[in-house]
Amino acid sequence: MSQSPIAWREVRARLFRDLDTAGIEDAAREVRWLACHVLETDASGLLLRENLTAQELARLEQAVERRCAREPAAFITGDAGFWTLSLAVSRETLIPRADSEALIEALLQMRPDRASVRSVLDLGTGTGCLLLAALSEYQEAIGIGVDLSPDAAVLAMRNARANGLDKRCACFAGSWDTALDARFDVVLSNPPYIPRADLAGLMPEVRQYEPGRALDGGVDGLDAYRVIVSRLPDLLVPGGCAILEMGIGQIDQVSALARGQGLAERGRWQDLGGIARALVLEAPDA
Known part of the structure; x- marks a missing residue:
């Protein structure tokens, strides 16, 4: 059975809230940065995204969880x-x-x-x-x-x-x-x-x-x-x-x-x- 598409817009809003609640300044920028890293794209490619796969979502959630624990984004992206x-x-x-x-x-x-x-x-x-x-x-x-x-x-x-x-x-x-x-x-x-x-x-x-x-x-x-x-x-x-x-x-x-x-x-x-x-x-x- 095929998986239902996971809407990037909804995911982005939820991850923004997670980062903002964790006290991360400019949470919107951090979501974009981490998403570009996980999805191996740039800002233009991210704008064209509509859906995520379950695997992409899991990797992105893991990255955001690390950032919410205040690990520097540079250590997450490497x-x-x-x-x-x-x-x-x-x-x-x-x-x-x-x-x-x-x-x-x-x-x-x-x-x-x-x-x-x-x-x-x-x-x-x-x-x-x-x-x-x-x-x-x-x-x-x-x-x-x-x-x-x-x-x-x-x-x-x-x-x-x-x-x-x-x-x-x-x-x-x-x-x-x-x-x-x-x-x-x-x-x-x-x-x-x-x-x-x-x-x-x-x-x-x-x-x-x-x-x-x-x-x-x-x-x-x-x-x-x-x-x-x-x-x-x-x-x-x-x-x-x-x-x-x-x-x-x-x-x-x-x-x-x-x-x-x-x-x-x-x-x-x-x-x-x-x-x-x-x-x-x-x-x-x-």
């Missing part, structure tokens, strides 16, 4: 967009965020000549988002990504291969204060910067699913910056630049730490919300 790239994600890494694109925007402003950057280092590379975005813009550059997690380093190289950048980069596991003995034109980093006391108040998607080691910045949120800026004079070529991501209200303190190491502040870039997110530092000329 990927996230960053800059011009599509990147695989896992629970070993932070999910790339649009706010971090401020670092790439700052880099392009500071180094407009695409031939001027030949080497890039990404400290705490995670998915490889910063490193790979930089390499996609600077076609003559090679890069290295370092992450404390071996699984993160493997994921970053997987993303490099998927985006055709693996011939120009290497990612490995190690501690960023001891792993390297080389100098680079550019150093990028999005280190842990959440003050420890604030971790419990993070939204459930972050607190329950993303790795705590990539979030915990110590008592004042500045532990990682103290290590990084102390290493930058040995990691940058003369006149090289470092661009660091930071949390709300931290930029003056990090700039002061950098000046104490002989680094000059060269600029501050805001994220999409108008928050000072990227600090540009420069090593002295030889």
